[in-house]
Amino acid sequence: MTHAAIDTPAGYMKDAHGRLVPEAMVKPIDRTRDQVVGELIALAMAQSQSLTDLKKRVFGDIEAFISMSAEEYQAKVGGAKGNVTLYSFDGQYKVQIARADNITFDERLQAAKAMIDELLAEWTKESRPEIQAIIQGAFDTDKEGNLNTGRILSLRRLDIQDPRWKQAMFAISDSVQVVGTKTYVRFYQRMGDSDKYRPILLDIASI
Template structure:
């Protein structure tokens, strides 16, 4: 890494690394730079605060679960699952959701070969809906990856053919959990209904306040 270039007083560095005298920079460009840096600084502070909040929230929830386990003489450990906590009045809900990332190993190809054997016989006698389901399940997405949920959905089909059953076993054994992520979700009850709306911490999902019409200054008509 190269050392950052020292910028002399009265100069600014442009996007190409050139030193430009401030006297040659348009006021609108200076104001744009000020605005961007101001908002980035605020965003960085919020990002740090959110990271601290997330770490504290997961820690507090785990500590509470351990305390709840201890009440019954149980030990908290092993694989962590989904957890929902409600405020006493039911107005607020907190969820810790665990999402596993699943991939398939080479046994998926064995399953596909067995399924193809079945389809080779079945297509002559009909069952077009099964053919459509299978082809759609093994179709890759835009990233070239198999869509896990659709492959696993094949196991719900009640087909008694012995080759199909072996194929479904191969699919089950081909599943590999590659990683797990925990998500914190917060909700607030909508009035007196059973519906909850999320309290979003995603900047893109937060609605702006309704814009108010501009009011003329006093004495201006």
């Protein structure tokens, strides 16, 4: 039973504006829709809580195991940013905890962009259109106006020897700011007798 149902007197339904409507005045199709949505939301909330509990259990168990292993071998456990992969004894399953830095760029990125724009203007007749598209596309933003950090950092892999380009790449590197760390847990099952693993999907959109 939802919180809204608890607050609603018997024989009434609460509409989207918070008004009490006698059930007899609500169309059968609207009552049925409300029931279907309520039941599905209750299931989804239960699954969400189960995943939350699973995540807490996974992190707690793995941290406890790492501490136990470190004590047994009298070793110091690494920092919080280390990735961990644990395998079952038969190698059929593995649990992986991965930590990734969440990065952004400060004002020095604009300086790098200005230097790159000058170089592109100079290279217009000499550079391949594909290279220009890659460089310019790296600074495109998504619908929320966010930059794609991966595309920007990938510019450093381009083999361009111009000292001004290298200076721009240094400016990009210097502009990187770590604003937090995200921790992911993933589960895998081995595919037959191969050395490849397929993920055990917990994301409903991926199933």
